[in-house]
Amino acid sequence: MLDILKDLIYSSGAVSLTGGNLVMWLVSFVLLYLAIKKQYEPLLLLPIAFGILIVNLPLTFLMEPEHGLVWFFYHYGIELDIIPPLIFLGLGAMIDFGPLIANPKTLLLGAGAQAGLYVTFFAAVLFGFDLQEAASIAIIGGADGPTTIFLTSKLAPHLLGATAVSAYAYMALVPIIQPPMMKLLTTEHERKIVMGKLRPVSKLQRVCFPIVTAMAIMLMVPTAAPLISMLMLGNLFKESGVVERLSKAASNELMNIVTIFLGLSVGATMTAGTFLSPKVLFIFFLGLFAFIVSTGAGLIMAKIMNLFLKNKINPLIGAAGVSAVPMAARCVHKVGSEANRRNYLLMHAMGPNVAGVIGTVVAAAILLKNLG
Amino acid sequence: METDWSKVMEVFATGIIGVFVVMILLQILTQLSTRIIDFVENFGKGEESSPEPKSPTAPSKD
Numbered sequence: 001m002l003d004i005l006k007d008l009i010y011s012s013g014a015v016s017l018t019g020g021n022l023v024m025w026l027v028s029f030v031l032l033y034l035a036i037k038k039q040y041e042p043l044l045l046l047p048i049a050f051g052i053l054i055v056n057l058p059l060t061f062l063m064e065p066e067h068g069l070v071w072f073f074y075h076y077g078i079e080l081d082i083i084p085p086l087i088f089l090g091l092g093a094m095i096d097f098g099p100l101i102a103n104p105k106t107l108l109l110g111a112g113a114q115a116g117l118y119v120t121f122f123a124a125v126l127f128g129f130d131l132q133e134a135a136s137i138a139i140i141g142g143a144d145g146p147t148t149i150f151l152t153s154k155l156a157p158h159l160l161g162a163t164a165v166s167a168y169a170y171m172a173l174v175p176i177i178q179p180p181m182m183k184l185l186t187t188e189h190e191r192k193i194v195m196g197k198l199r200p201v202s203k204l205q206r207v208c209f210p211i212v213t214a215m216a217i218m219l220m221v222p223t224a225a226p227l228i229s230m231l232m233l234g235n236l237f238k239e240s241g242v243v244e245r246l247s248k249a250a251s252n253e254l255m256n257i258v259t260i261f262l263g264l265s266v267g268a269t270m271t272a273g274t275f276l277s278p279k280v281l282f283i284f285f286l287g288l289f290a291f292i293v294s295t296g297a298g299l300i301m302a303k304i305m306n307l308f309l310k311n312k313i314n315p316l317i318g319a320a321g322v323s324a325v326p327m328a329a330r331c332v333h334k335v336g337s338e339a340n341r342r343n344y345l346l347m348h349a350m351g352p353n354v355a356g357v358i359g360t361v362v363a364a365a366i367l368l369k370n371l372g
Numbered sequence: 373m374e375t376d377w378s379k380v381m382e383v384f385a386t387g388i389i390g391v392f393v394v395m396i397l398l399q400i401l402t403q404l405s406t407r408i409i410d411f412v413e414n415f416g417k418g419e420e421s422s423p424e425p426k427s428p429t430a431p432s433k434d
């Protein structure tokens with residue numbers, strides 16, 4: 001009887017617990033708290049937090065190659081690049097490119113914000129990260145979770161958990177991080193600029209946009225194909241109006257299913273061994289730096305554009321050039337309406353916001369081409 | 373491991389320039405395609421709203 005009891009105790013995971021496991025439980029509980037209580041990106045943070053918890057329970061072997069359940073999700077979903085493009089398919093079916101088509105100049109704001117990403121790449125190299133790691137950290141500045149996961153899984157898979165959590169955490173913190181930067185880099189007078197109504201966009205223009213964009217970007221940067229093709233296919237589903245079932249499936253059921261597997265797999269990469277290192281702290285710091293610099297670069301780009309434009313734009317919309325859709329656009333609208341009650345910037349900010357999605361994919365694809 | 377600074381500069385410069393080139397080209401293409409569509413749609417509308425040529429009146433029997 002005693003032997004059975006002893007055997008039971010020694011074969012349990014409890015005796016194999018390490019201090020690192022306990023710290024990771026704590027990280028998991030903090031993320032669960034943020035997801036459930038504070039509702040910070042709960043759709044992603046909740047499965048990520050649970051993934052961290054279960055993978056740090058000893059002897060479960062959930063991430064054991066060729067055996068563990070979550071390893072199969074990770075391997076087939078992320079390592080083989082299935083999930084991020086599927087997320088983009090759903091995203092495309094939800095995104096309205098209308099404000100961008102109505103004001104194509106805002107594509108430049110989406111490009112401007114990516115400059116911050118390359119500044120961070122430089123900074124990360126100075127901090128001692130190798131080039132592949134630096135690129136994976138820099139892409140956090142794009143504030144685009146699936147693109148961050150796509151690039152990191154190819155260039156520096158050992159950093160996947162940290163970069164993904166960092167990207168989603170900063171996306172959730174847009175209303176806290178961006179306004180001080182917006183106020184710092186713009187004057188009261190600039191924030192008060194009222195922008196005219198956007199011109200109407202016809203259905204044919206909406207249908208042609210994803211086709212033209214997919215062809216143009218994939219011809220110029222073929223490495224962007226997995227993400228951009230799915231993004232534009234999803235958008236074509238939506239705008240064509242003839243495949244409502246597919247559009248709904250992509251933006252609801254499929255998106256929800258892949259989000260579960262994505263969150264769980266990303267969380268499961270965060271074992272104590274890979275996560276508890278000083279490097280991870282630097283990643284969170286550099287991720288924040290990337291996000292702040294990208295926001296600033298977007299604002300400066302808008303101010304530069306104003307030097308040449310007859311009809312001035314409100315430079316605040318440059319901050320929406322990072323691709324945290326639609327949080328960044330909402331944040332711009334809020335800061336703009338605080339400066340001037342007559343200001344309604346939401347739709348104007350949606351242009352650079354969706355341009356930021358395209359810009360981040362292009363930036364990631366160029367990094368992948370150079371370093372992959 | 374020593375950092376290859378020439379590679380760092382190459383990635384930095386090609387990255388920034390590359391993103392801008394792609395986005396500017398996309399902007400031009402978007403403007404061009406929307407203008408063409410605007411033109412075609414306005415042309416179609418113009419044709420629809422233009423008064424139809426009067427049908428030749430039937431010759432009076434009187």
